[in-house]
Amino acid sequence: MTSNPVLPAEGMEGLAATITEGYQTLRQITCLEDVYEIMDFLMDEVKAKYTNIRCKIDCAMCCKGLHPPYITAAEWELILYYINEFPQIIQDEIIRRARFYVAQHRDALILQQKMMNGEIPAEEIRETYQVLAQSLKNATCPFLVMDKCGIYPVRPAKCRGMGNTLVQINDQVKVHTCAWEISNFEDYMHKQGSRALTMPVWNIFEQVVDIINPPDSLKAVIPIWLITHIEGNQLAENLNPKPEVTI
Ligand code: SF4
Numbered sequence: 001m002t003s004n005p006v007l008p009a010e011g012m013e014g015l016a017a018t019i020t021e022g023y024q025t026l027r028q029i030t031c032l033e034d035v036y037e038i039m040d041f042l043m044d045e046v047k048a049k050y051t052n053i054r055c056k057i058d059c060a061m062c063c064k065g066l067h068p069p070y071i072t073a074a075e076w077e078l079i080l081y082y083i084n085e086f087p088q089i090i091q092d093e094i095i096r097r098a099r100f101y102v103a104q105h106r107d108a109l110i111l112q113q114k115m116m117n118g119e120i121p122a123e124e125i126r127e128t129y130q131v132l133a134q135s136l137k138n139a140t141c142p143f144l145v146m147d148k149c150g151i152y153p154v155r156p157a158k159c160r161g162m163g164n165t166l167v168q169i170n171d172q173v174k175v176h177t178c179a180w181e182i183s184n185f186e187d188y189m190h191k192q193g194s195r196a197l198t199m200p201v202w203n204i205f206e207q208v209v210d211i212i213n214p215p216d217s218l219k220a221v222i223p224i225w226l227i228t229h230i231e232g233n234q235l236a237e238n239l240n241p242k243p244e245v246t247i
Helices: 013-026 032-049 073-084 088-116 122-135 157-161 179-192 202-211 222-227
Strands: 070-072 166-169 172-175 219-221
Touching (some): 013 202, 032 202, 070 073, 073 088, 157 202, 166 202, 219 222
Antiparallel strands (some): 070 219
C-alpha cells in the first residue's frame, strides 16, 4: 500500500470521534491492563464498521513466520504471571517449545534482536527483513496451540492491534496487518473509490506501552523473553526486565 493520509473515510465520522476519545483517555493511563481495555474496545468498534476484515474469524496468520511481535517487559510480565498459573504439564510444554524455537531459529533470533537494538544500518534493513522472512517462514509463536492463542487474555498490544489499526513507517501509512489482508484492503478501497480509512494508529499505542515500561528494559520477541525466564527446568516466577540475551 502506498502513502495514505489518515483521514476519516466517508460515513466513518462516528468511529473517528470514538478513536479520538480513546486517544484522550490513553493520556491518563498508567497501567497496561487499561491500555489493553481501550485497545480491545477500539478494535471491536473498527471491526464492527469494517466488515471486510477477515481476521475476526479464527485466523493465526499473524502468529506465524516473521509476525510474532517484539514485546516490552511490562507485556511479558503479565504473560509470565499468567503462564505461571498453568498446570506443570503445560508449563513443561511451554519450556519445550521455547527451547525448540531457539534451537531451530537461533541465528534469526540474534538478527532480530540486533534489528531491535538498532544495530542494523538503515540501508540493510529491507534485506534483513527478507532474510528473516525466509528463515522464519515455518516458525510459529510458542503460544499458538491448534491455531489459537494460548495466552489470549494477556496477549501483547501488537497482537491486539494487528488487522484493525494503521501503522506509520516514516512518511508512509499502511494497514497494520498481514500480506493477505493488505490485498483484501486494497480491494475494499478500490470498491470504496478512495484510499481513506478510519482506524486507530498502532504507533500511538506503542508509545503509551513504551512509556509505562521500566526505563532501559528489554524489548524482544516472545521466544527471547521465554528462554531468558527459564531457570533450570522451571519458568521464573518474577520478571527480569533486562535479562542478558545469550542464546
Ligand atoms: S501471543 Fe498469541 S496472538 Fe500473539 S503471536 Fe503469539 S499466539 Fe499469536
